[in-house]
Amino acid sequence: MPPGIPTDAVTSGLTLAAEAPTLSAANTGFMLICSALVMLMTPGLAFFYGGMVRVKSTLNMLMMSFISLGIVTILWVLFGFSLAFGDDIGSVIGWSSDFVGLSGIGITELWDGYTIPVYVFAVFQLMFAVLTPALISGALADRVKFTAWALFITLWVVVVYFPVAHWVWGAGGWLFELGVIDFAGGTAVHINAGAAALGVILVIGKRVGFKKDPMRPHSLPLVMLGAGLLWFGWFGFNAGSWLGNDDGVGAVMFVNTQVATAAAMLAWLAYEKIRHGAFTTLGAASGAVAGLVAITPSGGSSSPLGAIAIGAIAGVVCAMAVGLKFKLGYDDSLDVIGVHLVGGVIGSLLVGFFATGGVQSEAKGLFYGGGFEQLGKQAIGVFSVLLYSLLVSALLAFVIDKVMGMRVEEDVEVSGIDQTEHAETAYDFTGAGGGAAARTQVPAPAATAAASKKVDA
Numbered sequence: 001m002p003p004g005i006p007t008d009a010v011t012s013g014l015t016l017a018a019e020a021p022t023l024s025a026a027n028t029g030f031m032l033i034c035s036a037l038v039m040l041m042t043p044g045l046a047f048f049y050g051g052m053v054r055v056k057s058t059l060n061m062l063m064m065s066f067i068s069l070g071i072v073t074i075l076w077v078l079f080g081f082s083l084a085f086g087d088d089i090g091s092v093i094g095w096s097s098d099f100v101g102l103s104g105i106g107i108t109e110l111w112d113g114y115t116i117p118v119y120v121f122a123v124f125q126l127m128f129a130v131l132t133p134a135l136i137s138g139a140l141a142d143r144v145k146f147t148a149w150a151l152f153i154t155l156w157v158v159v160v161y162f163p164v165a166h167w168v169w170g171a172g173g174w175l176f177e178l179g180v181i182d183f184a185g186g187t188a189v190h191i192n193a194g195a196a197a198l199g200v201i202l203v204i205g206k207r208v209g210f211k212k213d214p215m216r217p218h219s220l221p222l223v224m225l226g227a228g229l230l231w232f233g234w235f236g237f238n239a240g241s242w243l244g245n246d247d248g249v250g251a252v253m254f255v256n257t258q259v260a261t262a263a264a265m266l267a268w269l270a271y272e273k274i275r276h277g278a279f280t281t282l283g284a285a286s287g288a289v290a291g292l293v294a295i296t297p298s299g300g301s302s303s304p305l306g307a308i309a310i311g312a313i314a315g316v317v318c319a320m321a322v323g324l325k326f327k328l329g330y331d332d333s334l335d336v337i338g339v340h341l342v343g344g345v346i347g348s349l350l351v352g353f354f355a356t357g358g359v360q361s362e363a364k365g366l367f368y369g370g371g372f373e374q375l376g377k378q379a380i381g382v383f384s385v386l387l388y389s390l391l392v393s394a395l396l397a398f399v400i401d402k403v404m405g406m407r408v409e410e411d412v413e414v415s416g417i418d419q420t421e422h423a424e425t426a427y428d429f430t431g432a433g434g435g436a437a438a439r440t441q442v443p444a445p446a447a448t449a450a451a452s453k454k455v456d457a
Helices: 007-019 025-052 053-085 097-102 118-140 146-169 172-176 186-204 220-242 251-274 281-298 304-321 324-328 336-354 373-403 410-415 417-422 445-452
Strands: 087-089 092-094
Touching: 025 053, 025 118, 025 220, 025 281, 053 092, 053 097, 053 118, 053 146, 092 146, 092 324, 092 336, 097 118, 118 146, 118 186, 146 172, 146 186, 146 373, 172 373, 186 281, 186 336, 186 373, 220 281, 251 281, 251 304, 281 304, 281 336, 304 336, 324 336, 336 373, 410 417, 417 445
Parallel strands: none
Antiparallel strands: 087 092
């Protein structure tokens, strides 16, 4: 014992040292793997969306997701992490100078209250920030300038995503302090992105030929590949959001993710068979994504049986919701609103019914004797994020449209945005068949524009 230090002080110090979290190699490794899985979701989303568009827009759709990996990563390191998870300022935003440029963080410094380094938490949350604006792109297929999209992403994550992430997940954020449960992003990711998509399309308008020309997916195998990658990556997205494996909550979330996704896929297919007379691959993929979206906020507070109910409800309601665009007249190209906005709302509100009080927290839903209290909190979270994202996103789109124009020219949209925006095409058929007679020339834009009225690309 060092001289001059009282015995009780030493004992107290040893007790505090024993109670303080220490770096866990297991949790750190697990979270790095989860971060990589969430990163994979953005390319998976690119394939999912890329297969759903017509062939002439495939590369543009892929790039609209991939560019988010570049833009958001740099913004996150420079100041985004500080805004989202820095010290609270007025319950609406964060700021910590040590987080700016990730320059004041020790390599073994732990995220407060957890056994993983700050660097690991930062990179895990980075992948969420990358994915969220990429989700918006599906609603804008075929008609947005790539430069305008890049500018929109840059502004949107700064004024919408970073603040909302702080509201929901940041210590001191007003929705966090209110007690809104969002395990992995029902409000901050899916409602946020879905509402933003609605705001932008209300500004930029419909595609040429909407409700007149056939706009079928050009590659359903690509859609299924993307859905499979999303499903796989979502285990990191959801189970990783508990930031460790010490108490079993992440394991429950892993199970509920699988269960709800399966239930939603089956429910969507059943609805589709009854409503349209067939089980489609697009329906299977869309149903799976709807289940993944709905269980994201709710899976950490529900049981596996509750997850089945949540998934089934989401599968049917989202399948019904995708048809609203034809009735209401808004052109959500790839059903971002019907799946992500509606699915996020369903999953977030159903916490107020299916929370057991025995997994993520002690909060109980209506079906477990908790009354309407948690449901009321969930509703506040849902509609505050929805309205904020909708209004600010529409304003951003309006300003960008006035300054530089968000939409490509009509003839470019008709002939194909890939060639104009990226000087490439997704598939090269010039050597098909091997003979000179079999070789085809890439049609000029005018010729393609004329042909597109007769043949669905």
